[in-house]
Amino acid sequence: MHLTLKGKRLVAFDLDGTLIDSVPDLAVAVQKTLDDQGLAVPQEADVRDWVGNGAPVLVERALTWALNEPPSEERQAESYREFLAHYAHAPNRLTRLYPGAAETLSVLKEAGLTLVLITNKPEDFIAPILEHFDLSGYFDLTLGGDSLARKKPDPLPLLHAAEYFGVPTCECAMVGDSRHDIGAGKAAAFTTFGLPYGYNHGEPISDSHPDVLLDTLDDLISSTTGSSTTGSSTTVLSTTGTA
């Protein structure tokens, strides 16, 4: 069975681990936060497995790892403030755009799709990062982990986006690297596209059973070049309905 973006009018993208490899800068901010307190400092690989539920949970996981027990409320709050300051200082120093990200967004935008960014990252970081990578113009709406009352894997941000643009959820897709994206997508009745290279707490994204398992972002647009399948994975796009 072969699913595509055909018939879709709105595509929601995750950010961290999907469009950008942001863990190197997140790890530095986490490391500085713990180091400032004289605590053990984790490796970047540890941080990679802690990303996904938003920045407060990332800091809590790091503190729990370093302290061997959950942090007090005060320590958590203070550490979170420190983390935000460190990350705000350098959110783009080591972060890289994944191959094909800008091209894919450009092709989908050109095809007339509504593009939405739905990340669990705090909202304040979205604009500086998108501007840095010259991606701001592609998105009709951006939502962070603290933009609404609940974040992914809750379907709320996805349903909000669908309703905001008046698009039925069966005409919406969610593209992401983690079980939170796929879970939110399924709960919102979006078609889900899973990417294998990001951050998913060390689990393969196939365990989350996305509707479509992609190899890379390029797979989303490969059918526009004429070939409709790429080995085991699936390809996408015809928003014109003529594919």
Ligand SMILES: O=C(O)COP(=O)(O)O
């Ligand atoms: O900030 C996180 O925990 C993850 O962010 P994401 O939703 O863009 O992957």
Ligand SMILES: [Mg+2]
């Ligand atoms: Mg992600």
